[in-house]
Amino acid sequence: MKEPLVPQARAPQPRAPQPREPQPQAPRPQAPRRGDELAASPAPKRASNPRTKAQAQDSRVHNRALVLATLYHGSAMSRAELSRVSGLTAPTVSALVADLEADGLVADVEPPRDSGRRRGKPSMLVAIQDDAVNLVTLDLSPAGAFRGAVMNLRGKVLARGRVPIGDALGAQAAALVPQLAAELVAAAPGRVLGIGVASPGIIDRQGVIRQAAHLGWNDLPVAAGLADAFGVPAHAGNDVNLAALAALHFGRTTAQSLMVVGIEHGVGAGLIVDGKLVEGEQFAAGEIGHLTVDPDGERCVCGRRGCLDPLIDAARLKERLAGATADERASVLSTAGVALGRILAPIASALNLNEIGVMGPADLVEGPLTDTAQLTARAYTLSPISASLHVRSLSSDLDLPLLGAACKVLSGELGVL
Ligand SMILES: [Zn+2]
Numbered sequence: 119m120k121e122p123l124v125p126q127a128r129a130p131q132p133r134a135p136q137p138r139e140p141q142p143q144a145p146r147p148q149a150p151r152r153g154d155e156l157a158a159s160p161a162p163k164r165a166s167n168p169r170t171k172a173q174a175q176d177s178r179v180h181n182r183a184l185v186l187a188t189l190y191h192g193s194a195m196s197r198a199e200l201s202r203v204s205g206l207t208a209p210t211v212s213a214l215v216a217d218l219e220a221d222g223l224v225a226d227v228e229p230p231r232d233s234g235r236r237r238g239k240p241s242m243l244v245a246i247q248d249d250a251v252n253l254v255t256l257d258l259s260p261a262g263a264f265r266g267a268v269m270n271l272r273g274k275v276l277a278r279g280r281v282p283i284g285d286a287l288g289a290q291a292a293a294l295v296p297q298l299a300a301e302l303v304a305a306a307p308g309r310v311l312g313i314g315v316a317s318p319g320i321i322d323r324q325g326v327i328r329q330a331a332h333l334g335w336n337d338l339p340v341a342a343g344l345a346d347a348f349g350v351p352a353h354a355g356n357d358v359n360l361a362a363l364a365a366l367h368f369g370r371t372t373a374q375s376l377m378v379v380g381i382e383h384g385v386g387a388g389l390i391v392d393g394k395l396v397e398g399e400q401f402a403a404g405e406i407g408h409l410t411v412d413p414d415g416e417r418c419v420c421g422r423r424g425c426l427d428p429l430i431d432a433a434r435l436k437e438r439l440a441g442a443t444a445d446e447r448a449s450v451l452s453t454a455g456v457a458l459g460r461i462l463a464p465i466a467s468a469l470n471l472n473e474i475g476v477m478g479p480a481d482l483v484e485g486p487l488t489d490t491a492q493l494t495a496r497a498y499t500l501s502p503i504s505a506s507l508h509v510r511s512l513s514s515d516l517d518l519p520l521l522g523a524a525c526k527v528l529s530g531e532l533g534v535l
Pocket of ligand 1: 418421425426
């Protein structure tokens with residue numbers, strides 16, 4: 119996205135009850151607080167009940183994520199401040215911080231020198247260690263090659279890898295995924311926290327690629343395969359969905375509802391509504407490629423006529439643009455933009471979206487295609503929607519799917535997103 123590249127601290131996504139952005143709070147009542155059960159001496163009778171044990175474990179996992187998320191989205195803070203912001207008791211915070219320190223995820227740091235005139239030794243602050251662990255991220259969507267990166271906890275790229283795929287399909291293409299992962303795991307300077315995969319296709323919550331037609335994959339358990347091969351947790355998601363998550367979490371937009379449209383390997387969209395990814399009942403939310411633009415249009419591979427996919431798919435556009443003059447080129451891309459805009463308008467209206475990004479080759483996406491898509495989508499929507507609706511090219515942000523894969527690991531392993 120070109121305009122609102124506003125890096126910003128962001129409140130954690132409201133999955134499990136998690137902390138909001140640290141902010142001044144009214145004094146909390148002294149009623150029982152979350153985490154007290156962890157600070158209390160274990161009661162043998164209760165602990166012998168497996169269910170109680172499981173609840174205590176859940177609570178510990180939750181509280182650990184709460185402390186990490188508070189630090190990840192805020193700045194370094196003292197244990198007392200962490201207790202106040204998180205709502206956990208001081209002993210619970212101390213125990214969790216000790217645990218996280220042992221894992222290397224947080225460390226004590228000196229407070230800034232000008233942080234107050236109080237006498238005596240100031241409290242040490244607890245800070246997230248951004249480089250303590252590494253994330254290995256893979257993007258299986260680019261044409262011609264799988265890409266990957268080693269990242270720190272903030273998505274900073276520490277190393278990159280790439281494996282050409284040529285004409286590989288099915289098992290042959292699938293074998294290249296652990297090959298690339300192995301290269302990146304070996305390049306990681308620190309412990310690998312987990313592997314995240316952004317792949318084209320329909321992918322379920324267990325990280326099984328149910329269908330990725332252009333790679334010839336059906337029911338490929340990509341996450342489980344990588345977890346088994348490397349002994350670390352692995353997560354996978356649809357590339358466009360993950361790009362949308364990355365736009366949300368890595369400061370590409372200030373919007374909490376947005377849509378990313380990909381035009382390579384078929385046309386698909388990732389939807390974020392109120393800060394949450396919308397996956398749909400069959401994990402196929404955003405499959406907009408075969409919506410009808412023109413009922414009398416050309417016959418599509420799906421059997422219907424005038425679908426969006428053949429009108430804006432990158433490979434089909436390239437075919438149509440071969441040998442075109444500049445005027446013809448602008449005309450073809452504008453026609454594609456009109457088709458996209460027609461499909462975007464009802465979606466933007468239904469969800470009151472302000473931000474729609476288009477991913478694909480820059481020479482196709484930037485210019486007439488996105489400009490006309492925006493004009494058309496605006497023309498087909500009422501002014502309260504259209505006035506703030508922006509359709510932008512994301513083609514220069516090549517790392518978005520990789521950053522989205524990092525989001526999957528950060529969310530799945532640390533609970534900070
Ligand atoms: Zn179709």
